[in-house]
Amino acid sequence: MMRQTPAESPTFSPLYRQIKELILQALENGEWRPGEAIPSETELAQRFNVSQGTVRKAIDEMAAENLLVRKQGKGTFVASHNDPRAFFRFLRLVPLSGGIEPAKSVPLECWRAKAGPEAARILNLKLGEPIIIVRRLLEFAEKPVVVDEIYLPGETFAGLSLEVLKEHQGSLYSLFETRFGVRMIRAEERLRAVAADRTSAELLHVPEGSPLLSVERVSFTYGDRPVEWRRGLYSTAAHCYYNELS
Amino acid sequence: MMRQTPAESPTFSPLYRQIKELILQALENGEWRPGEAIPSETELAQRFNVSQGTVRKAIDEMAAENLLVRKQGKGTFVASHNDPRAFFRFLRLVPLSGGIEPAKSVPLECWRAKAGPEAARILNLKLGEPIIIVRRLLEFAEKPVVVDEIYLPGETFAGLSLEVLKEHQGSLYSLFETRFGVRMIRAEERLRAVAADRTSAELLHVPEGSPLLSVERVSFTYGDRPVEWRRGLYSTAAHCYYNELS
């Protein structure tokens, strides 16, 4: 196929990686929706005119990156934030006591604004382009634990409103996925410790000035395009941010 | 080889995973030291009487878990904390400004004690067994950023002293590895925001009561055996804890 020898081209990449790129492109073009099954390895092999094992290695990598989910005997599926198992994929907060508590998102406000210099830089927009700002509370076991302020590019999330947010059940990312066709692939988080301001303190039921965990997150969709910037203040009185290193 | 059919045994595992287990065992037994090359895939295939591809798949998984490092054309090597590239593997702190700053560990104290209930539980020791406690400062660009209190099982780290700590260049884990033969494989971290106590505030040059990032870490060696419990207080005035989600 389009295989290029290293001698001829400095941008050589192995066959399976070229196939991966093609599958990624099809995914990006929405050829298969989240939750749906993609064609079988044999079918893809025929389509791209390579052997099944080569397709397999491409899919292997994409499964390791949480883009696809394999199910033996059933097929390979496009990963989805609607899957309940994906709920805690981007949420590292766990109760100090150990167990698992039900989480609930409570939207507070939703308004439109123009991108300032910081939002424009982070979201890769021009200065003054429309953005949407959402404030919401995250409750664990009926108690407020996180207050989030979320900045979204207005164009891709046109139609988002407080009502839409309130109607939706499940995670924000599942809403973004089903309603706006925006799939969050990966995110970068930066954590700091800060003192609670007045309003946050009231919302989280903690004294003003008490230490809070500040979590800034930039989320990316296909092609490393940033589509969300959020800042959360976590009350770590009864919960902590859990991370595994390896 | 020792392959068992699913019908005969409920604990069936594929061949490549059995090979992985054997390699892991050899690693644990110190057959090859950190930094050294393990035998080639072909050699291992002969030794275990399987094909090279099967060994490859086993090594693939171990490389993904940071236990081994592959180098095309050279060989496969036992991962080591002496490798300068591994310095930031367990340290997620980065300057807010962006760039990379040189880090330096400054040992403060090192004393012996007996395991209390918490240390005993976390380090899997009996109550009253000997432990070693280390206090140290971590400096970035000559400025104190982290103060750590580290709890170690006394038996495995017998001989550790302030002098030994001061002599050593490089990360703590590289010291543990070369001097005590203890390789840290993975770690769990729990982050919270707390107020600075008097002594920590002085050490970090911040006002007492100002918010600090508390990072509790339990590190594990082979066989998920816990061998370190540390609590760090991070000043996030000029740095932040960086984490990537996917």
Add this chain to the structure above:
DNA sequence: TATCTTATATCTTGTATAAGACATAAGACA
């Protein structure tokens, strides 16, 4: 006849092996 069970065919992904390509380093040789 209606229904439940059990083969069976045929999809899927998972596992094992082999052969050749590519990368690297060391020694032969001009």
Add this chain to the structure above:
DNA sequence: TGTCTTATGTCTTATACAAGATATAAGATA
């Protein structure tokens, strides 16, 4: 000293077969 060959690693691709899932048809049973 510099270039070429060769040995020895890993990397890539291909092929064959095993195992899991599912729908359908055949058979047993009421």
